[in-house]
Amino acid sequence: MEWCVSMPKVELHAHLNGSIRDSTLLELTKSLGERGVINFSQVEHIIMKYNRSVKEVFQLFDLIRIVTTDHATVTRITREVIEDFASENVVYLELRTTPKRNDAIGMTKSSYVEAVLKGLTSLTSVDVDFIPHGEEEEEHSRTFLLNNPTTEDEDTKNSRKRIYVRLLLSIDRRETTEAAMETIKLALQMRPFGVVGIDLSGNPLLGDWNTYLPALKFAREQGLYVTLHCGEIPNAMEIHQMLDFKPHRIGHAICFEDQHWEILKSSKIPVEICLTSNIRTMTVRSIDVHHFDHLYKAKHPVVLCTDDSGAFSTTLSNEYKIAANAFDLGKKELFDLSRNAVELIFAERQVKEDLRKYFNSVAKIWE
Numbered sequence: 602m603e604w605c606v607s608m609p610k611v612e613l614h615a616h617l618n619g620s621i622r623d624s625t626l627l628e629l630t631k632s633l634g635e636r637g638v639i640n641f642s643q644v645e646h647i648i649m650k651y652n653r654s655v656k657e658v659f660q661l662f663d664l665i666r667i668v669t670t671d672h673a674t675v676t677r678i679t680r681e682v683i684e685d686f687a688s689e690n691v692v693y694l695e696l697r698t699t700p701k702r703n704d705a706i707g708m709t710k711s712s713y714v715e716a717v718l719k720g721l722t723s724l725t726s727v728d729v730d731f732i733p734h735g736e737e738e739e740e741h742s743r744t745f746l747l748n749n750p751t752t753e754d755e756d757t758k759n760s761r762k763r764i765y766v767r768l769l770l771s772i773d774r775r776e777t778t779e780a781a782m783e784t785i786k787l788a789l790q791m792r793p794f795g796v797v798g799i800d801l802s803g804n805p806l807l808g809d810w811n812t813y814l815p816a817l818k819f820a821r822e823q824g825l826y827v828t829l830h831c832g833e834i835p836n837a838m839e840i841h842q843m844l845d846f847k848p849h850r851i852g853h854a855i856c857f858e859d860q861h862w863e864i865l866k867s868s869k870i871p872v873e874i875c876l877t878s879n880i881r882t883m884t885v886r887s888i889d890v891h892h893f894d895h896l897y898k899a900k901h902p903v904v905l906c907t908d909d910s911g912a913f914s915t916t917l918s919n920e921y922k923i924a925a926n927a928f929d930l931g932k933k934e935l936f937d938l939s940r941n942a943v944e945l946i947f948a949e950r951q952v953k954e955d956l957r958k959y960f961n962s963v964a965k966i967w968e
């Protein structure tokens with residue numbers, strides 16, 4: 602299924618630090634071990650474990666946080682993650698990350714995001730479009746992808762990759778209302794540099810919906826897009842409250858009860874589906890009972906995503922392959938899934954229009 606790699610794809614749910622390359626994580630962890638900051642032999646099993654419960658996955662994220670939270674590393678990881686997505690023909694990437702403070706090294710949430718932006722600007726191997734263009738811009742002037750389309754054609758297979766990247770800033774469920782508000786204000790300041798929205802994520806076993814609600818409301822009032830991790834663990838009340846909030850998209854939608862499916866379907870809130878992540882964290886029993894099938898057949902808006910390609914050793918192409926095999930989807934169905942995901946992106950109108958034209962231009966290859 603080489604075509605899953607060459608097919609143009611849209612990635613809407615990828616956590617920066619969860620997408621770190623295995624090799625980079627091992628290198629950084631070993632180096633901190635050598636410097637005596639951590640004990641490598643004590644954390645090695647956390648990195649190497651295959652299936653992890655939700656609790657264990659967040660132990661890994663806590664370790665990644667220690668290993669990656671300095672400016673140079675954040676910049677490096679951003680560069681590598683974008684290279685990796687571009688190399689498998691992701692043409693639009695919405696990358697999310699939690700702005701962090703690290704007082705010991707003078708890192709503020711703002712300098713953290715600047716380090717991410719430095720990663721975007723310092724990429725030389727891939728053409729990246731991340732600065733939004735004004736509404737007044739003529740539509741025909743946005744032909745970023747069509748100038749150099751990525752197709753299955755042998756001649757262009759190895760051509761330089763082009764990728765749109767937009768950023769979402771994540772609020773961690775451990776944060777206070779004030780800290781969440783700080784992230785929203787930062788997102789508003791960083792809009793000219795491609796920040797388009799807000800994500801609520803972090804350990805679903807922690808935190809309370811009412812803590813983030815004021816910040817999320819403010820974000821939406823200010824015109825930021827909002828996506829929420831919803832239903833990763835059974836929590837009927839929270840799922841209800843999240844759906845009532847009517848976010849622009851939700852991630853996962855796993856532990857839903859009948860009442861939740863009904864609200865979701867009638868409100869048509871799109872769902873970011875992360876197959877491997879759900880199986881590896883054992884929040885979905887097996888792929889044959891994954892709710893993707895049910896939503897897809899009901900024509901509910903869905904998009905296939907990686908979540909944490911590094912932590913779960915997957916790629917977006919691999920997620921497409923899994924869907925093809927498990928749900929009996931062919932090339933055309935998967936192409937349409939990717940093409941339809943263009944309608945769910947948070948970037949400005951001109952980008953959407955460029956992506957539509959681009960997908961139309963390559964459709965004949967996939968249909």
Ligand SMILES: CNc1ncnc2c1ncn2[C@@H]1O[C@H](COP(=O)(O)O)[C@@H](O)[C@H]1O
Pocket residue numbers: 616617618619658662663697698699700771773802803804805830833878882908909
């Ligand atoms: C498995 N499903 C998940 N559910 C909830 N939150 C998740 C997650 N996967 C990742 N994150 C969130 O993203 C952070 C890593 O990227 P950033 O440091 O933000 O770039 C994790 O620490 C967690 O807060």
